[in-house]
Amino acid sequence: MDLSKTPRPIEGLISRKAAWEVIQAVGGGAFSDVALDRILKNYSFNYLDRALITELSYGAIRQRYYLDCWVDFLGKIPAIKQPPLLRWLLHLGLYQIFKMERIPPAAAINTTVELAKTNKLSKLAPVVNGILRSALRCKEKGSSLPSSNNPSNELAKNESLPVWLASQLISWKGEKAALKISKAFNSISSIDLRVNILKTNLKDLKKDFDSCGVPTKPIPDCPNGLEVFLGFGEPIRWPGYDEGKWCVQDRSSQLIAPFLNPLKGDRILDACAAPGGKSTHIAELIGNEGEVWSIDRSSTRVNRLLANSERLGTKCIQHLVADSKELLLINPEWKGYFHRILLDAPCSGLGTLSRHPDARWRMNIKNIEELVLLQKQLLMSLIPLLKNGGRLVYSTCTIHPDENFHQIESFIKKFPEFILKYEKQIWPGDYSSGDGFYVAVLDKVNK
Secondary structure (H helix, E strand, O other), rough: OOHHHOOOOOOOOOHHHHHHHHHHHHHOOOHHHHHHHHHHHOOOOOOOHHHHHHHHHHHHHOOOHHHHHHHHHHHHOHHOOOOOHHHHHHHHHHHHHHHHHOHHHHHHHHHHHHHHHHHHOOOHHHHHHHHHHHHHHHHOOOOOOOOOOOOOHHHHHHHHHOOOHHHHHHHHHHHHHHHHHHHHHHHOOOOOEOOOOOOOHHHHHHHHHHHOOOOOEEEOOOOOOEEEOOOOOOOOOOOOOOOOOOEEEEHHHHHHHOOOOOOOEEEEEEEEOOOOOOHHHHOOOOOOOOOEEEEEHHHHHHHHHHHHHHHHHHOOEEEOOOOHHHHHHHHHHHHHOOEEEEEOOOOOOOOOOOOOOOOOHHHHHHHHHHHHHHHHHHHHHHHHEEEEEEEEEEOOOOOOOOOOOOHHHHHHHHOOOOOEEEEEEEEEOOOOOOOOEEEEEEEEEOO
């Protein structure tokens, strides 16, 4: 056999195949982070390949509706009626053409067509080639998708959002602010670290990173927050990880635990705790001198919490796998037991869409209505556990007013023994590129 005539594998084909597999898995219902992690374990990729796979898959998932609109415009069959395998492959190619300037269009087209030929779509390879080449011609001519006079439809199309969410953003904030928020949804999130003050401080940890050539900068208004610039390897290899000097936590999320005003010796309940970012933060703030109970329904998530706690050295944390709506039944002695309670409530997660590319496609209005009811049940169940004179902090990582302002407004009307001391909605794009978050501080009056 003349090896000189053996076709060479197309450069980057395996990385794109892996990205396509992630997109397929998410299209079938898998969570994006779980799908990515599972598929990366099936291959031996270097860091650069892993970064490319993440960008291709997460980007195509995030831009699903925008890419569907291009398939509708360029193809003979609407995207929603395409065979899923073909639809997700077209997304992979179109994403590279329209959203990745550093990838040559020829490479994007050639690799996508080759994937079609070699992965059960050989008869449809000409369709893939035709649609992608038409897309490239549109890009080169500066052509865009057909527009409409409906602001919600335009925002949904251009920023790849569900139409219901685009419509609600405009109703909450107006068209200009809705566009700013939508662009924040589509930005690449920074990697934020919370310095573990039990073991080091911001200045010393920054020196550790500088000495290893990993650039960082302090996060404004976040006293123990450090932003790590993207593209410098895997976090578990960064200085101080094994020693528990830091953990990954979004800058907005780092603001929540201090609102408890936790004191040494306090008994504190974190009612929906896993994976433990806020529980460990509380333990650090009280210097490990107190009692922090971390509750979660999922034993798997509690195990992650315990692993994080052990690495960080937060020894005052105790855990319980339970439904926080039933804590008084499980432990009747907890009536009036806690000085502080944190309810970081299950929510729609609409503030964290930049970190979770598939989340926008999972949520809908009915889901949110169900979550609002669950949040209300949790709040009511936790009231008896709080001492008179104690503090309850309610937080979410969403921007939906029914889960936030309206939820707390309803709560205060029903339970006048609580005084709203503070509340704040952080919108994506508002707080130095952090997630969207809501917090309400409620003090229970002494009787």
